[in-house]
Amino acid sequence: MNQFFSFVKKEFFHIWRDKRTMFILLGMPVIQIIIFGFALTNEVKNAEIAVLDQSHDAASSLLVNEIKASRYFTIAALLHNPDEIKTTLQENKAKIILVIPSSYGNDLKHLNAAQVQLIADASDPNTATTLINYASAIIQDYQQRINTNIQIPFAIHTQVRMLYNPQQKGAYSFVPGVMAMVLMLVCSMMTAITIVREKETGTMEVMLVSPVRPMKIIIAKAVPYLLLSFINIASILLLSVYVLGVPINGSLVLLLAESILFTITCLSFGLLISSITDSQQTAMFISLTGMFLPTAMLSGFMFPIENMPLALRMLSNVVPSRWFYEIVRSVMIKGSGFEDVWMQTMILLGMTLLLIILAVKKFKIRLE
């Protein structure tokens, strides 16, 4: 036992004395959460809208006020003639333009129907779509309110409820994603690198010619990173709850337990990489392409798995982070219990066992 503690202590020294790496390891989740939370968001707040109101009456100004009151839009300009539409968009003064025709007030009053036009700058299609949806929703909403007094037959009102994430915040999907990515990086890449470094510097050679069991070397290597990952999980969860306002709806214990399971999956993958490589560069390259990229691309965190071609969908099944991502999303956002994620947990557990067996089998007790 003394042997083991001495090993773990040594590992901590390595981490502690390499301040730059330690800073990256502990700072990375914070930075990622902040970047994803505030910079890389597809929500639009305070988008500039320009209004060309040709109707100029009570009805049209009610509609304009409705837009103005929404926190999604700020009115950047009030246009006076249709020629200005083009220049406003070209000069980037507004991303979307609401055109109210001169007949609007009249039509509404007499025909019970009126038209408005939304013109969006679709050079950025994602933003344009989002803005159009926001603006349409505001107009719909307004329409329903003025309709309440008037009987219109056969109208179907769709009531949409966005469950679990009513405001459709991006944070809800990327917090689980960032967790998967950070754990992957810290555990897989760092453990792989530290073991391979011992091979490179020759200390592994000395270590092998000693009574220490190889399993002990491996576990001692993994323990500090397990702890570091725990700090990272905690900082990600704290940031997402207190800074991004993402709630933890499910059981915290379950969430932590699943995270530890995934951490162990990553650690065993890192160990496997270290067993089959001899240089730090190769180890880094394999962990990046073998773990990091699939986590980003195939876990469903950036691109929905449902939209992928069959081959990629199949491939995503063998990416452990895909299952972890599903688990965290269910537990954290939907508040699911273990009974809802047991299948994913079993898959992850199976992958972990397989990786551990492979890593131990591949661990070289000699130099070749």
Place this chain on the structure above:
Amino acid sequence: MNAVVVHNLSKNYGKKNEIKAVKEISFEVSTGELFGVIGPDGAGKSTLFRMLTTLLLPDNGSASVDGSDIVKDFKAIRNKVGYMPGRFSLYQDLSVEENLNFFATIFNTTVKKNYDLIKDIYVQIEPFKKRKAGKLSGGMKQKLALSCALIHRPVVLFLDEPTTGVDAVSRKEFWEMLMKLKSQGITILVSTPYMDEAGLCDRIGLMQNGKLLSVGTPKEITASFSQTLLEVKSENMYALLQQLIAYDSIMEAYSFGEYHHAVMKENFSIEKLQQYLEEKGNKNVVIKNTVPTIEDCFMQLMKK
């Protein structure tokens, strides 16, 4: 009893085993002996040491260390030998003290318990015990590495080129330490490319291209040098060497420090050689009989 017994040991590298690093080597090292494996870079010394320390599996032959087979009983060997690899293999970011303590605990012992064994070596680096191992000088690194390899009082100590890249004074000190360790009853196998260190060993094995050319005490090996050896000097050393090589009764000539060494055939005469060299225009020709060194033996064995 023999501490190390090697029988027909071979090791090949490469996909088709085309690189033969060690070729059917056999030798024995008695308990308490200081045995030197002498040979140039690429002779196969490290491969041999790695096989004996169970780091590599031999392709052929067998060997035992302190009675344990290097393949079957590799765990037993790992418990009782000390190994110091060719390049510095300690943790550079740990201090001298931390390295030593770490190696003591992984061998299930403490620095205190075996302090008397490493005392002579460790006192020299003790003033720097808080310094990171990576910041030590070459000689000090070797002393620390030796301390770490000794901390568990190994039965057999394997030192792979411990003095390569170390300055002359540190080299001398290092060998003095080995002598002391020997007197404590530890069997030591040391490899070195420096021929001048051969004389400090009890017995040596000369190694070249994976083969053991000769094994014996340094005296036995130099005594086996059958020809007469002359040392020759003149003002123009370069031209002199060419002329010596061209001379009939000389088997071989090579530069050796200040002099050239000439291995003579039978029926030669120093007078005739002197005459020949002066005719060729050499000034201040000095020709002397000399005692063959290990290096001379090595040169001769290599050519065979």
